Amino acid sequence: MAGSLIVEVETGTWTGSIHPHNGYYAGDFSDAPAPTQTDLDAMTTAYRDLAQTYPHS
Numbered sequence: 001m002a003g004s005l006i007v008e009v010e011t012g013t014w015t016g017s018i019h020p021h022n023g024y025y026a027g028d029f030s031d032a033p034a035p036t037q038t039d040l041d042a043m044t045t046a047y048r049d050l051a052q053t054y055p056h057s
Contacts (some may be wrong), residue, residue, distance in 0.1 A: 035043075
């Protein structure tokens with residue numbers, strides 16, 4: 001399917017944002033390995049146990 005995309009450009013002083021995010025930068029995790037299913041199961045168990053220790057009121 002071919003088509004045209006019309007882009008309207010306005011003139012002004014805005015040059016675009018410096019950072020392509022909302023201002024919060026947590027770091028570059030692109031080299032971090034993805035967690036395994038075993039890791040996810042362990043985290044789920046730990047958080048569930050923690051939530052039961054401190055019940056919501």
